[in-house]
Amino acid sequence: MSYMKTKSFAGFSVFLLIFVLSTTVFGQKSKTKPKITSKQKPIIFAVLNDGERIEPIAEITKGKLIETINGGGEEKSLLNFSHNYYKPKTTYNLIFGGAKNGAVTVQSSNPKADCGKNAATVTTQSTRAKLKGLVMGLATNDAVIKSSSGIRRLPTPAERGEIETLVRAEFVKQGVSANAAKNMKYHNLTALDVDNDGKAEMVGTFWTENSSNERNLLFFIAEKAESGKYVFGYSEYEKVTPENVMSGELKDLDEHGIGHELLLDVYEFNGDGTAEIFTLGKAFEGYNYYAYSRQNGKWTRVFEGYNYHCAY
Numbered sequence: 001m002s003y004m005k006t007k008s009f010a011g012f013s014v015f016l017l018i019f020v021l022s023t024t025v026f027g028q029k030s031k032t033k034p035k036i037t038s039k040q041k042p043i044i045f046a047v048l049n050d051g052e053r054i055e056p057i058a059e060i061t062k063g064k065l066i067e068t069i070n071g072g073g074e075e076k077s078l079l080n081f082s083h084n085y086y087k088p089k090t091t092y093n094l095i096f097g098g099a100k101n102g103a104v105t106v107q108s109s110n111p112k113a114d115c116g117k118n119a120a121t122v123t124t125q126s127t128r129a130k131l132k133g134l135v136m137g138l139a140t141n142d143a144v145i146k147s148s149s150g151i152r153r154l155p156t157p158a159e160r161g162e163i164e165t166l167v168r169a170e171f172v173k174q175g176v177s178a179n180a181a182k183n184m185k186y187h188n189l190t191a192l193d194v195d196n197d198g199k200a201e202m203v204g205t206f207w208t209e210n211s212s213n214e215r216n217l218l219f220f221i222a223e224k225a226e227s228g229k230y231v232f233g234y235s236e237y238e239k240v241t242p243e244n245v246m247s248g249e250l251k252d253l254d255e256h257g258i259g260h261e262l263l264l265d266v267y268e269f270n271g272d273g274t275a276e277i278f279t280l281g282k283a284f285e286g287y288n289y290y291a292y293s294r295q296n297g298k299w300t301r302v303f304e305g306y307n308y309h310c311a312y
Contacts, residue, residue, distance in 0.1 A: 040084045042142040043068065045092065046264055046280060046289065047104060051124030051131035054092075054104060054139055055116070055307055056081070057278065057289045063270035065291055065303040071117045072308035078111035078118055085141075086120040094126055095138035097152030098194065098266040098275040102126025104139040115310035134188050134257065138265045138278060149193040152265070155202060156191075162230050163189060163222060167206050170218060174237045176210050184208040187260055194266050194275040194294070199224050201233070203263045203277060207253070215240045215253050219261035221277060221292060221299050234292060234299035236261070246284045246312055258282045261290065276302070284312040 042060040047053075058065035069077045086109035094102035102125050109120040122139075124131060131137055155163065164184075171181040184206055191200040202222040210216050220235040240259060242248050252258045260282065266275035274294050281288035283306075291303035 040141065042269075043085065043140065044142070044267060044269070044278070045104075045139040046278075046287070047094065047122075047124065047131060047137040047139050048280075050133070051104075051126075051129075051137070052122060053116075053119055054106075054122050055119040055287070056085070057138075057264075057307075058291070058303060058305055060142055060269050065269070065305075067303075067305040069118055070306065070308050071119070071286065071310075073118070075111070081118055082109045082111040082120075092139040092141050093144055094124060094129060095140060095144070095265055095267050096126065096129035097150040097192065098268060099150035100144045101129050101137075101150065118307065119309075134262055136262070136264050136280065138267050140267065140269075142269060149196040149198075151191065151193040151200070153191050155189055155200070159191065159200065159202065159230075160189065163202055163204060166222065166230055166232070167204070167218060167220070170220075170232070170235065170237065171206075171208055171216060174216065174239075176208055176216050180208045180210045180216070187257055188263055190263055192266055192275075192277075194277065195273060202230065203279075205260050205262050207260065210239075213241055213250070215250055215259075217253075217260055219279070233294070234301075252284075256282065258284065264289075285309060 044057045044060065045054040046057050048055065056068040059068055069081045086106050088106055088108060090106040092104045093100045094104050104122050104124050107121045107123060111117050129137055168181045168184065171184060172178055185208065187205040189202060189204040191202055194201050204220055206218045208216045217238045217240060218235065221233045222230045223233045225231045240253060242250055245252060253260065261279050264278040264280050266277050268275040277292040279290045281290065286306055286308040289305040289307065290301055292299050293302045
């Protein structure tokens with residue numbers, strides 16, 4: 001009988017020791033695990049990769065755009081972002097032409113991935129928006145203000161002709177040869193109506209090859225002046241040579257749009273009656289994001305952000 005009591009006590013002691021050690025170990029793990037907090041703010045996403053991917057551009061705070069967590073941010077912040085915005089089956093409004101034109105539904109995300117830590121895989125449903133290649137869009141959980149016309153189209157032949165004349169003149173003004181300007185190329189030229197006045201604004205990304213070792217890039221917003229002719233409301237010219245390119249290869253600009261500023265879409269988020277223009281600048285290790293607002297009759301860049309993907 002005494003043997004049985006001794007054996008039982010010994011067994012109990014071993015059990016107690018294992019329980020204490022297990023509790024200590026698990027307690028230590030729980031202390032180091034990042035704490036997830038739940039809070040969703042109004043946010044604008046870029047809809048990329050033929051409508052199969054989103055990543056954040058900015059939060060909307062008191063009518064202003066605030067940069068969100070970068071893809072190279074801390075683990076806790078990335079986990080929080082994924083928990084708050086990327087739960088499977090979460091749905092956002094698809095913005096195309098500045099108006100709600102469908103839905104974007106989250107499928108999955110991985111904040112611990114090697115690349116794209118703050119991106120999500122999505123499906124896009126729209127009866128109108130055909131997202132493909134450089135035709136991209138926006139998504140948001142914001143209450144969509146119905147102030148934009150929803151117009152997003154190709155320019156008419158007359159509009160295209162007038163814009164191309166304007167662009168050629170700008171290239172020549174910047175020192176590009178007349179022959180190179182004559183043979184200019186473009187990534188996109190899109191007609192929009194940012195204030196629903198029936199007059200199309202044009203957003204374009206053109207480039208030319210002044211020599212084999214030089215590329216000339218032009219991004220612009222053009223609108224009709226009182227004369228009825230198109231003028232630049234905003235333009236940015238850049239000359240690029242191989243030493244300016246991370247890969248040293250100018251073909252990366254030509255084939256993949258690296259270094260070019262490209263239209264995403266327009267969205268009215270601050271209640272001033274004019275939709276802001278959102279763009280993307282492709283880089284080797286991530287994307288730059290910009291937003292333009294018409295202020296006092298002039299287009300001004302009001303936001304710059306960057307989202308790191310992974311090392312080149």
